[in-house]
């Protein structure tokens with residue numbers, strides 16, 4: 339090992355030290371060191387072609403069933419656990435930092451809205467299925483450059499529920515939630531309803547925002563080109579005032595005019611529109627004054643001679659039906675209304691992304707295992723899962739064998755527990771009430787970063 343690598347490992351280990359008030363002082367003392375952790379640009383191997391596999395033979399018996407009950411061949415996966423996939427919500431954490439820094443509450447709300455959209459942008463063209471986490475599986479992510487750390491845990495197996503908790507390294511925000519990805523197979527497509535609430539707390543402003551992610555549909559899983567659509571209404575509520583932002587993720591509609599489009603507004607508690615938000619979840623989001631927006635739309639209609647009333651399509655269930663759905667051509671990018679302010683723009687995918695499950699640069703790093711890291715991670719961390727590791731290395735057969743072994747091990751320990759009448763208890767999260775919505779949620783009990791993992795289950 340050369341000395342450059344040495345100092346890299348030392349820096350890395352420093353990040354993993356227990357979080358006592360004293361160590362965090364040391365921690366920030368090293369803030370300016372050039373970090374090289376989790377910076378790989380590609381995966382170790384390209385993805386394996388799925389052309390030779392017939393999904394139809396597996397799925398034709400399962401129409402209308404919940405997909406979590408159907409065993410799919412590993413080749414349709416991507417080499418990430420669902421726990422790693424949800425940590426992609428944090429890719430645009432700079433927006434949370436920005437929201438924290440703004441003094442005007444309306445400005446904060448629109449940046450939070452942009453964050454909520456950006457959090458689901460990594461779904462674009464990602465048709466690989468993440469691995470189902472095993473009960474007790476965890477994932478941690480420390481990003482000093484983005485100023486946060488995150489811990490997640492699979493807290494329930496049936497139904498599959500993943501809980502996560504992210505916090506700023508400087509106590510500026512907390513972002514947490516639990517997700518039950520309810521998957522339905524519709525014959526030609528798979529629909530995912532991400533049940534569960536996202537809660538963002540801006541500590542300095544004593545504000546909490548909550549929302550639920552939009553529906554997601556993967557089209558043409560049997561025939562034709564796979565493509566992804568997100569749709570539904572996302573309401574971001576400021577619980578201090580009852581003010582909210584209503585965002586409509588539009589279904590693509592008959593001619594694809596609405597593909598990827600998101601439109602909405604921020605309203606105060608008297609329902610007065612304060613700001614219009616528009617854009618595409620695959621590209622960018624803008625905000626504009628409602629009066630400017632309305633007059634622009636009026637003049638736009640005049641010039642295009644459009645008189646027909648637009649059909650209301652927002653409730654259309656575009657996931658059902660029998661024929662293959664061609665993905666409509668993307669007709670235009672976002673037309674910017676003069677006077678709009680840019681809230682967010684997507685980070686372009688790296689050039690080799692198409693051969694690597696369409697991962698973003700951020701996703702490429704999530705399963706990276708740095709030298710020395712395995713000794714510091716909890717033994718339940720996804721990075722130590724052998725099936726995901728094998729798939730990442732391009733060894734699909736080993737991935738299948740390992741996946742089956744892990745699932746059998748999980749079943750065996752469930753049988754053991756029921757024989758001994760033992761209950762499973764989660765290590766880092768507890769079922770409780772979300773203080774802002776009053777709904778049932780999973781809350782972080784703390785202590786993960788003290789790095790005492792003696793009680794962690796042996797799941798791999």
Ligand SMILES: *[C@@H]1O[C@H](CO)[C@@H](O)[C@H](O)[C@H]1NC(C)=O
Nearest residue numbers: 386387388389390391413734
């Ligand atoms: C998969 O199909 C391609 C042609 O489409 C063929 O060249 C290749 O040998 C096949 N691979 C396997 C493992 O069957």
Ligand SMILES: *[C@@H]1O[C@H](CO)[C@@H](O)[C@H](O)[C@H]1NC(C)=O
Nearest residue numbers: 443444447545576578579581
């Ligand atoms: C959210 O609630 C806080 C606290 O009451 C309030 O000051 C702020 O105006 C609200 N923000 C928005 C965008 O409604």
Ligand SMILES: *[C@@H]1O[C@H](CO)[C@@H](O)[C@H](O)[C@H]1NC(C)=O
Nearest residue numbers: 463464465466564692695696
């Ligand atoms: C990646 O995106 C391309 C272009 O849309 C698509 O054809 C392909 O199926 C995607 N691959 C995966 C693994 O999702």
Ligand SMILES: *[C@@H]1O[C@H](CO)[C@@H](O)[C@H](O)[C@H]1NC(C)=O
Nearest residue numbers: 356788789790791792793794
């Ligand atoms: C770690 O946790 C175990 C059980 O929770 C406890 O018995 C032990 O004392 C702890 N070790 C340290 C070093 O704190």
